[in-house]
Amino acid sequence: MKRIAGFISSLAFATLLFNSVSSLRANTREVRVYSGRHYNTDRQVFKKFADETGIRVRLIEATGISLIERLKREGKKSKADVILLVDAARISNAAKLGLLQPYRSNKLEVNVSKEYKDSQGRWYALTRRVRVMVANPKIVDINKINSYSDLADPSLKGLVCLRKRNSPYNQSLVANQFVLRGEKETKTWLNKMISNVSEPYFPGDIGITRAVAQGKCGVGIVNHYYVARMLAGVNGTKDKKLAQRVEVITPNPAHVNVSAGGLARYATNKKEAIELLEFLASPEGSTGLAGPTYEHPLKGFNQSPEVKRFGGFTPDTVSIYQLGKYNAKAINLMTKAGWE
Ligand SMILES: [Fe+2]
Known part of the structure; x- marks a missing residue:
């Protein structure tokens, strides 16, 4: 063949x-x-x-x-x-x-x-991919960060790094939180989290992982496989070393895309x-x-040692259809909260 x-x-x-x-x-x-x-x-x-x-x-x-x-x-x-x-x-x-x-x-x-x-x-x-958090344990107390809503905590002022609003990954995350928590709670979460953001907003998840590792940010939100690839050395030894410095926090239940x-x-x-x-x-x-x-x-988990190191995950109850359905709503909420 x-x-x-x-x-x-x-x-x-x-x-x-x-x-x-x-x-x-x-x-x-x-x-x-x-x-x-x-x-x-x-x-x-x-x-x-x-x-x-x-x-x-x-x-x-x-x-x-x-x-x-x-x-x-x-x-x-x-x-x-x-x-x-x-x-x-x-x-x-x-x-x-x-x-x-x-x-x-x-x-x-x-x-x-x-x-x-x-x-x-x-x-x-x-x-499937999981939207996880990456944190630098030298900068933030990782025991206090368990869910996306914890990024709204005032103790994280100036320490949260986010990818730009135009990233569908974050739009889907916000749609997910909207379905789970409703409009009022999502608005409050967004406003508080955005007030914690250290600018500039990032164009990609790898940049966020690097910035967290380098201590420019305390915590960020990324798709799990970016960190796994860095850990595996796919992007070279420099990124591998950086990824080893971050802690991956998988919310339970987690937003799955x-x-x-x-x-x-x-x-x-x-x-x-x-x-x-x-x-x-x-x-x-x-x-x-x-x-x-x-x-x-679709069924089961990635078996690489890099991904296994993150532990498993429990998907939340939001369907992929719902993420699409509330995409426009999510973008609107993000814009209003000042997510750039
Ligand atoms: Fe991606």
Whole structure:
């Protein structure tokens, strides 16, 4: 079995082809994937799918403009069969914009539990990530920080670092707290937490982890896998050393977000697309995607020593659908509280 990777770079998009030997004929079945998951390791999973099914996977990864913008622009002419996106808000947005079409399958019913799929069948989660806190034990008392609401404590004045408001990860976190705590409590939490913020707001979770490690901040909010990757040395030894200085605090219960996939509205290879989505959501596919990225699969936990070190987690009761539903509300609350 051999992968043929052909780079056809057009603007910010790269196309990669995953073939099996048996699928090199002209009439080969094919599935075209638009992916917002920027992980090279996903390619191993596509290759495995191609090997097992003989279906060729054509992968288009966006590095510049968003996939959603591209799909909107392409309209009916779009070649996309499967759309993969990270974050509840992004996938819900794609559904709201009519870029996805509903479908049902027994395998997906079994492998994706209720809270991780759209009730209309427009998208299904594939991997999970936990929004955790990273703290510097030399600066803050980590025993006093257990939940996101603890970041509102006046003792943390000038010690909280946050990613910018435009990050869907934080929008989903605020939507999550809105569902769990209601508007009044969420507003109070946001106002107090924002008054504790040490500016500037960060463009990414890695920057926050570094700043906490360096003592520029006492505590921040990040997705767990960024810290795990740093600990594993994926970003080099400097980041590895920094990550070793921070303490990961997983709230109990925790806010869980996902990466998810759906069938494109104008998919021409519908059958192949559903087969691929079924594969990605299966225990084999989900673990294949989540293992090397330090995410968690749909069921069970990432087994790397780096992630295991964070302890397990108990997801709260908020569904991915609800995170998308209250995304606009969350952005509004964040703006009003002064989250930049
Ligand atoms: Fe991420």
